[in-house]
Amino acid sequence: MRILGISAFYHDSAAALVEDGRIVAAAQEERFTRKKHDAAFPAKAVAYCLAEAGCGMADIDHVVFYEKPFVKFERLLETYLATSPRGFRSFRTAMPVWIKEKLFQKSMLRKQLGKIGGTKSWSGSLLFTEHHLAHAASAYFPSPFPSAAVLTMDGVGEWCTTSLGHGRGNTLKMLKEIHFPHSLGLLYSAFTYYTGFKVNSGEYKLMGLAPYGQPRFVQTIMDNLIDLKEDGSFRLDQRYFDYCTGLTMTSAAFHQLFGGPPRSPESPLTQREMDLAASIQVVTEEIVSRLARFARQETGETRLCLAGGVALNCVANGKLLKQGLFKDIWIQPAAGDSGGALGAALAVWYEYLGNARSVNGDDAMAGAYLGPAYGQNEIEGRLAAMGAVYSVVGDDDLIASTVDSLIEEKAVGWMQGRMEFGPRALGGRSILGDPRSPTMQKTLNLKVKYRESFRPFAPSVRREDVAEWFDIDADSPYMLLVGDVLDSQRLRPNREDTDLFGLDRLNVARSKIPAVTHVDYSARVQTVHRDTNPRYWDLLSAFKNRTGCPVLVNTSFNVRGEPIVCTPEDAYRCFMGTEIERLVVGNCVLRKEEQPEALRHDYKERFELD
């Protein structure tokens, strides 16, 4: 039995294929089309999933879409009705899209599936799940837990913005919901917009900015924007927001409350934006904490599963883990809408078809390495066709020469095995660096990634070594938990350094691994496990043997605004357009100085800034 899950038509389209309950493949469309957050029907991702499973469309038993378009339309209509005539501009913008396309998603899906292949009519086998059920299913069913409380939090699906579910065996019962317009995701996005970042993509920048600020607006937010109850439920005062009726996130009242208009995108960041970021982060953590406490009480469970865009807030996740409310927390690596494709497919297998579920201690995500891989011959053929100069080395030499490059403080492009599913690069499509270097963060941000200098980098560490460097001793294979660098690894700050404010704090070396230590000593940790990524684990082991440090800088293999690389060609283009100095693809090693000068190109301007 094969089930194809699809998410599309809003942002981050994706496809996932489940075969007899096993996740065979999952990928986001943006990786193939090279358009960041591509919302189109995921034709290429579907084609990849079919190829990975070695089947055609005719072999698919059910196709499932990750939300219910009519119920979403109902929400739009009722919102416009409740707020009319104020929402007319928004109504006039939304209606053409809905009337021309979105209301006809069923026939559109059928048509697109027909284009991929087969002659199936899909009557009765084209299904639709609710958006938050898809998120909850993506969090619970692949988790390693036999039962768990399940929390989902995002912007909005149909009506639901936050849900509490209870997973037991193969059942997932939804217990409580918070409905639009009261949304934690939209509250966070309102601050993303107000501080000059792009909604639906800049939220993680806001999170990264928070440690530079002081949370001096927390009381203002609590007193005016949100009515937060003890059980974590909340209502947002709509006078301060514009997303129901207008085409922006915040209203004039919001701007007045925080003392000015939104920051213009790309203009210099001031202490005010940093303080706003710190404040909304504190509020978010408080809401998530109260919701989790309520989930614990309601379900009696000691394990928690999380999904939805807010679950990508790894700072809040890390604090939740430290609170000890739950014995264990598992977060879906593709917690955003792309993961809805996978959740929808799993919901059909377990909930709709009633198949049994068994757990064996590991999660079912295979380290999130669910995308395409390329064999050595194919890699060589593709690189040669591009005119690349490479040498092929054995496994041991590959690791040794990569460690040499890292110790020489070179930025290394690392493309190995299957591509990751979800927004994080986890050692399959990564740029790696030496975390001990005090200049590595700046170099990677400005010369390799072309992104804002304040953005922190994450450490990869062998699971066996995590507790010696960070104050978490738990699996964090998907880089979704933040912990602090241990005191024993920290450096004592100079007196002048402690008096610094804002972005001036950036260049202070705080620990033995300054490139991955944020200004508040936090780090977004990825634990690397030998069973899911043996080659990356070997690299970390070799780096540890040479340097005593089992940690590497791991950032996604892309530049700002570009989807993470997928193919060897993507990797080579990014390598040749940036100051990455070494590229390792499979067993091929490429040195920048040996590449033909004619193949160097300007890469920076190629992608729209995110």
Add this chain to the structure above:
Amino acid sequence: MEMAREVWSYMGTRKKFWLLPIFVMVGVFGTLIVLTQGTAVAPFIYTLF
């Protein structure tokens, strides 16, 4: 036709039959917006709401 059947079935499942006149009006005026793609329709709709 299939679309009308699905809308009817959705309203039955969600017990939202009160939305029917709104669906019809949205259909009519939405079509007008799509066809005109301009602002001529705007005052017409304002008086309606």
